[in-house]
Amino acid sequence: MTTSLKPATDSRLAEGIRDAAIGKSDKLSGFYLLDDGLSAFVARAVLIEEATVSLDLKYYIYEDDSVGRLLTSLLLKAADRGVRVRLLVDDLGTRVVNPWILALDRHPNMQIRVFNPVEGRSGVKRALEQAINLGRINHRMHNKLLVADGLAMITGGRNIADGYFSKSSVEFLDVDVLAIGEVLPQSGQVFDDYWNSVVSVSVSELLIADDETHNLEELRKRTRKLLDDEAGSEFTRALEQSKMAAELANGDIPFRWGKARLLADPPEKALGKDDIPREEYPGFQLEEIIRDSKERLNISAAYFIPGVIGTDLFTGLEKRGVSVGILTNSLSSNDVAIVHGAYARYRKKLLQAGVDLWELRTVAGEERRKKWFRGESKATLHAKTFVMDHQLGFVGSINLDGRSLLWNTEIGLLMENTQVNQQLHELFTDWVAPDSAWAVKLSDSDKLEWHAEDEDGNPIVEHKDPETTLWQRSLSWLLSWLPVESQI
Template identity: 35%
Template sequence: MADSFVLEQRQKHLEPDSPYAAFSLLNTGRDAFLVRAALIEAASHTIDAQYYIWNDDPTGRYLAGRLIAAADRGVKVRVLLDDMNAAGDDALFATMDSHPNIEVRIFNPVRPRSGVGRWFSLLANFDRVNRRMHNKSFVVDGAAGITGGRNIGDEYFDEDPAVNARDRDVLMLGPLIGPLSDSFLAYWNNGRTYPVSHLYEPEVALDAEVRSRLVAESTEQLSFHAQPARGQQAAQTFLEGRFEALIPAQAELVFDPPPADFEAPANTPQPSAKALYRLAASAESEILIESAYLILTDDQLDLTHGFGNDELSVVAFTNSLVTNDLVTNHSGYARWREEMLRQGMELYELRPDAQGCRNWIVENGACGGQGLTLH
């Protein structure tokens, strides 16, 4: 793939036959936003984006506008979204999809797209509808990528004044981009994935003028806390510094593929769960867990017997009731909290009223505090 800045960076920082990939954690939402924006500006040939949520809000519209601008210069863009949160934003995705260089597809969609009829359809097809795509990936020119827990939206990028979803993902170069692309294609080519143009009503389809307006919005003076690099040269300069800081390491990418049978029971352990079991079983001195929803089944709790002994400590960080955005999930965790403590696990819960957390909120101005949640 000639004339790709991102591919040149991969060749610069990694030997062609090296088994190592190179990584950098994206710990803050603002950093995650800036890197994604810069990768879009630096793209020369292709961008593949896969997300559970893409909000029609300032950061979501900004990144959509920059993807359209990339498509204007010839970059082929594919956007893959889960239907559960996409239905309300059909107009945004229809606008993107109307560009000849952009294709948007929706995984496991439900009709109707809105109203009471949609809720009846959700209930009538619960087994199928319950199979959602939580996978998240962002791959540019087949050479650099981002994967992790963040969706696209203000609350994930420290830009929502009311809600801040604390999350984490990783920027990477190297051989793991191949498996990351395989994960994307497994859903993109699935029989339950449909072009967005097959789903929205005709009046939602928007024209080139609206696309141009979306691009224009993304070039105006921005009110974001984090100001993205403007233009290809500025983006490349920004990314050069990020790629220089990457840490090489051997790694394995694990993802859960779409189900072969959407009507089958959903309680079979998936590849990611099996990989976590193997990783935990190989621990010698310490296991550190950060999870928004720390819910263990009876069998999983049985596996933790002995984890809290003198040789192996288990420390877990999760949401408190006040920071959990799903009370039902918190009740699943709270049910086993005392048992986990009895087995020697150390448990820590996110509290927006804790002094350290309050200091962080004041320093970063990310949200009002009560909207803080661990994702």
């Protein structure tokens, strides 16, 4: 059992955060939104490079790709200079089979654990384990959290993989928040609760192939080569051109200040315990906050299946005069057909009540992506944001579907600040613009229509799910009839 270390006090990061907090109450937290992939990558890299005491990370997905290898290389360098590193990953989201992981875990300053692991690492044994223990394995750790030196944290929607940081054939539109101040002890406690949970298992106890060639010295050589190979890459250029390290050290990051609550499921949720009070679930807490909305509610959710309860909630708010707008994926930008099928059942009722619905276009953000990366990529929405009235904003990992609310463990930051609220509202407005999203409407004959604009600003109207084939539409419709809504 290990717990969070005391925050650093005499580092550049510590001094910069003290400067940023001058004149601010110690009961407030500072917020800085990271709404594009490169900034989100740079922020993580900078915190890892600036850390002097501890780094705690937990992620649903941690890929062995460009971003994953770069950040792992930086984590290894941090451990080599004496920083304690704890990394917790989910076993289904992150396939822990790479033998180099054992080498990392043998580092005296690094510990790696797997949340709710499946016994078999691969093949038939793993499949059998999943089938036999489906009740337990169905609960996944969907959290995303990085805590540096007990002084700064990043949470939001992004996993560690190329697509979340603008380098993939599919780019995820997403947002994170960098936070400092009063909320940090909350983040440390949440991490400790998960790290010390009975379902968090050291990688050394898992069945990973091991041999003497996979050792720390060889890993350091690979790391040096990787960093040399990445010299001049988009990520390296972004890091080199970024002023964030200096701005953090000088207290110049334009943090917005206000009260904050870190909403997180208890790790015991993974055990399916029925005795966990519903009030401890972030989804329930958000629902109660949403019910108090007076003027506006903007939601972006990659997966949106409101169900009867959610539909009644949103239509009820519209009846009270609250302007409700929801952005989710279109069938063409969604990566799970069954999710779209389940969501589609509720579109008409929401629209009839006056709720505004948008579905992301695959071309969203194309010009911004071309600024840094050659080639084209398909956009898909991955953000989970809530804008409530003019004061509250939420950024996290929570989708509005049964899987997030009932099965997975989730996390997110509720922020009370008018400027952050407005930034999230402006981001939402940008995402639902006609060149970025389809506005779903009802025709005079009560049929669904999709409205957008082409690159010249000319109106486009579609009468079936845009950019899809008959097979995609048919499959989504057929899957919508399966009685599994609470599982997806």
